[in-house]
Every structure is written in structure tokens, then in C-alpha cells.
Amino acid sequence: MTEQTLCNAMEAHGDTVYRLALCRMQNTADAEDVYQDVFLRLFEQETADWDGEHTKAWLIRAVLNRCADLHRFRLRRPVLVLEDIPDMARPADDGGAELWDAVARLPEKLRTAVHLHYAEGYSTEEIAALLGVPAATVRTRLHRARRQLKDLLGGIDDE
Incomplete structure (x- = not known):
């Protein structure tokens, strides 16, 4: 994949990738990690014959898989989420x-x-x-x- 193709994919589907990662992970730091990992994996793919919908579907599946990987990791190594600390709760x-x-x-x-x-x-x-x-x-x-x-x-x- 070329850098320009990656930039185009990030521009076209980056919001969807991030929102889905945030929905699944429930915190911004993990969502940003998933976003980065997914687009790095996309960069390594041979996508020459992919259309926009195929790319979007691949990205969504990759987000779901990466989030599942992180959840399995958390089951073995629990972490404290900052949003769980009362004085740092996010405002509406x-x-x-x-x-x-x-x-x-x-x-x-x-x-x-x-x-x-x-x-x-x-x-x-x-x-x-x-x-x-x-x-x-x-x-x-x-x-x-x-x-x-x-x-x-x-x-x-x-x-």
C-alpha cells in the first residue's frame, strides 16, 4: 500500500475506526492505540484491487479483532481506567x-x-x-x- 492510499483511507474511514474503537474500548487512550494498530496493519496489506467498501469492511473487522485482543489481554492483566476515578470523571x-x-x-x-x-x-x-x-x-x-x-x-x- 502506498502512503497516499493510506492517507486517503485514514481521511475517508478514520472517524469510523476511532468511534468504533472508542465504543468497544470505553476509553480514549485504548481507542487511539487501536486506531494506530489498525492503520499500521492496513499499511502492510496488499490493497491494490480493493474498493472503498472493501477497505471499510476490512477496517471494521480489524477494529473488532484488535479490541477483542486487548480485552483478552486485560482479562489476564487488569488495569485501572482513569474514568473510574471519581474526581477525574468526564463532564457531559x-x-x-x-x-x-x-x-x-x-x-x-x-x-x-x-x-x-x-x-x-x-x-x-x-x-x-x-x-x-x-x-x-x-x-x-x-x-x-x-x-x-x-x-x-x-x-x-x-x-
């Missing part, structure tokens, strides 16, 4: 902060489905292909996530 920055804080408390599988669907705009079928699960599983995860978010945010019970 906008009106959606409460919602995204609630999303951050969801289990990882639900959080990932919500992020890819609502933040990145993927359909359930596209998410299913990226995660390697049936589309029905993605729809179930989204339904469960919405139900848990309603409970977390004190929503009105429609039923």
Missing part, C-alpha cells in the same frame, strides 16, 4: 451525553450493535456480515439494547 459535553453514557453501560455485544446501527448507519444485514452472525441476532441485540436503554434512562413503558 452535549445533549446526547446521557444517552451515550447509558449506551456505554450496555454489554459489549449490544453496545457494538447500537454503535454500528445508529452512529455508523449500517443496516442489520450489513452488521450481521461484519460481525459474522445472523441478521436476526443483530435485530435481537438492537431490541434488547433499546429495552435496556429504556430501563436505564427511565423511559415510559408502552406495553
Whole structure:
């Protein structure tokens, strides 16, 4: 891969890579590490015949794999996350902060489905292909996530 191709990929898909890494890792330092690792791996790939969508799909899969690697590492070597220290908690920055804080408390599988669907705009079928699960599983995860978010945010019970 050429440097110009890498720059183009970073410009086109860098935000998606970072947001997904942040969604999965739940802190900026780890998300930045994942971002860097993923683009370094992309630089080492032979991508001459890849189109934009293939590159984006490869990047998303690479982010998911790298985040899983880091989670496995953390299981063996736990670390203290700065956001867990009360006097250093991050302030709410906008009106959606409460919602995204609630999303951050969801289990990882639900959080990932919500992020890819609502933040990145993927359909359930596209998410299913990226995660390697049936589309029905993605729809179930989204339904469960919405139900848990309603409970977390004190929503009105429609039923």
C-alpha cells in the first residue's frame, strides 16, 4: 500500500475506526492505540484491487479483532481506567451525553450493535456480515439494547 492510499483511507474511514474503537474500548487512550494498530496493519496489506467498501469492511473487522485482543489481554492483566476515578470523571459535553453514557453501560455485544446501527448507519444485514452472525441476532441485540436503554434512562413503558 502506498502512503497516499493510506492517507486517503485514514481521511475517508478514520472517524469510523476511532468511534468504533472508542465504543468497544470505553476509553480514549485504548481507542487511539487501536486506531494506530489498525492503520499500521492496513499499511502492510496488499490493497491494490480493493474498493472503498472493501477497505471499510476490512477496517471494521480489524477494529473488532484488535479490541477483542486487548480485552483478552486485560482479562489476564487488569488495569485501572482513569474514568473510574471519581474526581477525574468526564463532564457531559452535549445533549446526547446521557444517552451515550447509558449506551456505554450496555454489554459489549449490544453496545457494538447500537454503535454500528445508529452512529455508523449500517443496516442489520450489513452488521450481521461484519460481525459474522445472523441478521436476526443483530435485530435481537438492537431490541434488547433499546429495552435496556429504556430501563436505564427511565423511559415510559408502552406495553
